[in-house]
Amino acid sequence: MQKFILPFVAGFLASLFFHDSTLALLHAAGLIDASGFSTAPFVPLGLPQFLANAIWSAVWAVLMAWLVRVSPARPAPWVPAFMFGGIVLTAASVFVVDPIRGIWPSGNMLPRLAVGFAANAMWGWGALVFMRAFMRDAHGEE
Template identity: 40%
Template sequence: MQRWVFAFIAGFLAVIFFHQPLLGLLHAYGVVPFAPFSIAATVPLQVPAWLSACFWGGIWGVLMVAALRWQGGSPVPWLKGLLFGGIALTTVALLVVFPLKGMGFDSAQLPGRFLIGFLLNGAWGVGSLIFIRTLQGR
C-alpha cells in the first residue's frame, strides 16, 4: 500500500516540479500558446487545471510503477520514466484526451504535438521516478 501512495505522491509532485516548469519554458519561447499552472476551471469538478493535472499525474504515477514493476535498483530508471511518460502519456493524450475535450487537429500537426507531448510527459516520467526513488529511499 505504501508503494502505491508513494507512486501517487511522486506523480503528483512531478507535475509541479518537472512538467509545469518545462511547459513554462516552452510557453516563454513561444512553442506552446498556453501558460503553466492554469487556474482555469476543469469539467466536471471545476478545480484549477494545474490541480487536475497533478491528480492525473498521481494516477499515472501509480500506473507507471505497476507497469514498470519498479524495484528501485534499476541502473537507468530515468530512461524508463522518460520513455513511459513520453510515449504512453502522449499517446493517450493525443488519441483519447484531446478528442474528448474537442481539441481536434489535422494529421500534419501530429509530429509536432507528439514531440511537445513527449518532452513534457517524458520530463514528468523522469521526475516521477526521481521522487519515487527519494520517497522510497535508496
C-alpha cells in the first residue's frame, strides 16, 4: 500500500493544498491572472479542472515516490521532491501536455515557466509532506 496508494493520495492532496493554493496566493498578490481551483470543465469528462489536475498530480506522485525513493527508513528527500515538482511537472506541462492541446511554446516563456516552477515545486514539497505524514516507520508504527 505504501508504494502506490499512499503516494497517490498524497499527490492528490498536495495538488489541492499546495499547488492550487500557491496559484491562489500568487493571484491574490496580483502577480498572475489565473487563480487556483479552476472550476472550468475538463473537456473529456466534464470534471472541474482542479479535480482533473489533482488526479494527474496523484499519478505523478507515484512516479516521484519511486524516483526519489521515499521511504520511512531513509531521510526525507526534500530538495529532490521540490526539484522534481518544479522541473519535471513544469516541463511535462509546457512541452508535452500543452502541445497535445494545441498550445505551442513561443515567445517569452519565462513568466509561464516561473509560475509553473513555483506552483509545481510547492506541489512536490507538499506531496512529500503528506507522504511522510502518512508513512509507517520500519517497525510498522505510525
